[in-house]
Amino acid sequence: MQLTAIQVQHVVVDIIETTVQSWDGELDEPISPDTLLIQDLNFASIDFIQLIVTIEEKIGKKLGFHDLLMPNDKYIDELSVAQLTTFIESRLNSDQVFDQPINLSQSSIAVESKPIANERIDxxxxxxxxxxxxxxxxxxxxxxxxxxxxxxxxxxxxxxxxxxxxxxxxxxxxxxxxxxxxxxxxxxxxxxxxxxxxxxxxxxxxxxxxxxxxxxxxxxxxxxxxxxxxxxxxxxxxxxxxxxxxxxxxxxxxxxxxxxxxxxxxxxxxxxxxxxxxxxxxxxxxxxxxxxxxxxxxxxxxxxxxxxxxxxxxxxxxxxxxxxxxxxxxxxxxxxxxxxxxxxxxxxxxxxxxxxxxxxxxxxxxxxxxxxxxxxxxxxxxxxxxxxxxxxxxxxxxxxxxxxxxxxxxxxxxxxxxxxxxxxxxxxxxxxxx
Incomplete structure (x- = not known):
């Protein structure tokens, strides 16, 4: 199954938007290819884990994110939506066979509902x-x-x-x-x-x-x-x-x-x-x-x-x-x-x-x-x-x-x-x- 860059970008943006919603957060502006995950969205360790796991679950295939996030065994300083999309597209459109069908309709991250108002701890x-x-x-x-x-x-x-x-x-x-x-x-x-x-x-x-x-x-x-x-x-x-x-x-x-x-x-x-x-x-x-x-x-x-x-x-x-x-x-x-x-x-x-x-x-x-x-x-x-x-x-x-x-x-x-x-x-x- 071949996916275009636009299709992959839609999947990535949907997952990222759902992730941000799960923090009870709101986006200051729509996610674009230039959006930076750390600087713009304040992604932390667990967010990268969740993003990687969710993408691989959704497409049913291991993509080898190590090559993207740790080139030459050194952590990247930043990652844009465009970089993430390009990497996923190249891996998806390789000759390897998917283990599971791709589901483009649902996100696997549940949106949490938590109280907004804080009361002092006693x-x-x-x-x-x-x-x-x-x-x-x-x-x-x-x-x-x-x-x-x-x-x-x-x-x-x-x-x-x-x-x-x-x-x-x-x-x-x-x-x-x-x-x-x-x-x-x-x-x-x-x-x-x-x-x-x-x-x-x-x-x-x-x-x-x-x-x-x-x-x-x-x-x-x-x-x-x-x-x-x-x-x-x-x-x-x-x-x-x-x-x-x-x-x-x-x-x-x-x-x-x-x-x-x-x-x-x-x-x-x-x-x-x-x-x-x-x-x-x-x-x-x-x-x-x-x-x-x-x-x-x-x-x-x-x-x-x-x-x-x-x-x-x-x-x-x-x-x-x-x-x-x-x-x-x-x-x-x-x-x-x-x-x-x-x-x-x-x-x-x-x-x-x-x-x-x-x-x-x-x-x-x-x-x-x-x-x-x-x-x-x-x-x-x-x-x-x-x-x-x-x-x-x-x-x-x-x-x-x-x-x-x-x-x-x-x-x-x-x-x-x-x-x-x-x-x-x-x-x-x-x-x-x-």
Whole structure:
């Protein structure tokens, strides 16, 4: 089946318009071939994922978007509708056979209906939100030997943890892979069953990328290794031990922002490791909320997708729950095993802050850590598949250096205080003001 450029453009524009409508947004002007996805439409990581998945579902064919979005293995800085249309047309009109018929009549993205008016977060709303967070399965295995020391970065999502991880990955004595999502589950089989779906399969890629790095192998070989452990139904705690054995004297760093969703996850770190260290990374709630809204993370989490809270409220609630749980957990941790740093300090005074972290971890400061955009393969910022590459923070790959302004862009959008008193109380304890 041959499609003209005009037909392809109609399909692309329809999908993009439906996507923007799903944000409860309105277009300032009609989408044209010159429309830019990042600059004009503010596309974020999840939007690229959704766009790619929807286009391929609609046409029933894999198009190899990696060639468009990562030419020469480097992320593009921008993408226009015309560029997207030309690429799709060339791939569609190739000699390859479609797996499914093309459906030009319907879009597969549902338009969400969410309340517009925001109300300040209070204890009642906080409790309602907590009740909707899925309860984890009870962890069993308290009597088994503990793994050796590891480092855990504890933060809410969208708090700069990706940048911190990549900074830490630049130190030769540390092994800091992408998000592992291991404390969340008792066994690897349970982890796979929970995450192997359209919305969350990219969350399985952190362990694959870690194996690729350690074993110096390709993705297929790493997947086979991982599948073997999953078939054994290996406990997550044991797999941590496998990773630590493989990396030798290096210290494992686990940066997974879902851990603070539950105190139980945090307690597992203490039960599964010997004298683990904790870096509590905090960010101004307005900065986190703006980043949460920009990335539209609620679209990836089922209980948030079904929530009656607005996206802004969800961002605040997630920040609040994460901080409450981390603070409660750290009350029982000796001071010498915990360090709090602010994202704003990390980007404002990176050398001072990173030196502080190195002192805490009892390792020598390494100046290469201050260039997180160097040695992308070594720091595992190249991902495994296209979706995993875009599942963290697309805009990270559009920078060339640590940018202080990144911590304060929220001030362009928030000029009216909307935070609840309960949120401000914690924020103030971190030294944040309006």
């Amino acid at each position: 204890k009642t709303k906080l409790e309602q939100f907590r009740q909707h967070i899925p309860i984890p399965k009870r962890w069993e295995g308290e009597d088994t030997p503990k793994n050796k020391k590891a480092v855990f970065v504890l933060s809410s999502p969208r708090s700069g943890s990706t940048l911190l991880r990549i900074i830490l990955a630049g130190h030769p004595q540390l092994f800091a892979p992408p998000e592992l999502h291991l404390l969340d589950y008792n066994t690897l089989d349970q982890r796979k069953a929970a995450l192997a779906n359209k919305l969350n399969s990219h969350l399985l890629e952190g362990t694959i990328r870690a194996i690729m790095q350690i074993k110096n192998c390709n993705a297929e070989e790493a997947r086979k290794l991982m599948e073997a452990y999953e078939e054994q139904n290996l406990p997550s705690k044991s797999f941590y031990g496998v990773l630590q054995e493989w990396i030798g004297d290096r210290i494992l760093v686990d940066k997974t922002p879902t851990y603070p969703f539950h105190l139980d996850f945090l307690n597992r770190a203490e039960n599964q490791f010997s004298e683990p260290l904790y870096i509590h990374l905090v960010r101004h709630p307005y900065g986190m909320i703006r980043s949460f809204e920009d990335a539209k993370l609620d679209q990836l989490v089922l209980f948030m997708r079904e929530s009656s809270f607005t996206r802004q409220q969800l961002g605040e609630l997630l920040w609040l729950v994460s901080q409450q749980n981390v603070l409660k957990f750290l009350e029982g941790i000796p001071q010498h095993r915990q360090l709090r740093i602010r994202f704003e300090d990390l980007v404002d005074t990176p050398e001072i802050t990173v030196q502080q972290i190195c002192n805490f971890l009892n390792i020598d400061f390494n100046t290469d850590m201050l260039n997180p955009y160097k040695e992308k393969e070594q720091r595992m910022t190249d991902g495994v598949e296209l979706v995993s590459r875009f599942s963290g923070d697309l805009k990270f790959h559009l920078h060339q250096r640590i940018e202080p302004n990144a911590a304060y862009r929220w001030k362009q959008f928030h000029n009216i205080d909307f935070l609840g008193d309960i949120t401000w109380d914690i924020a103030a304890s971190f030294g944040y003001k309006e």
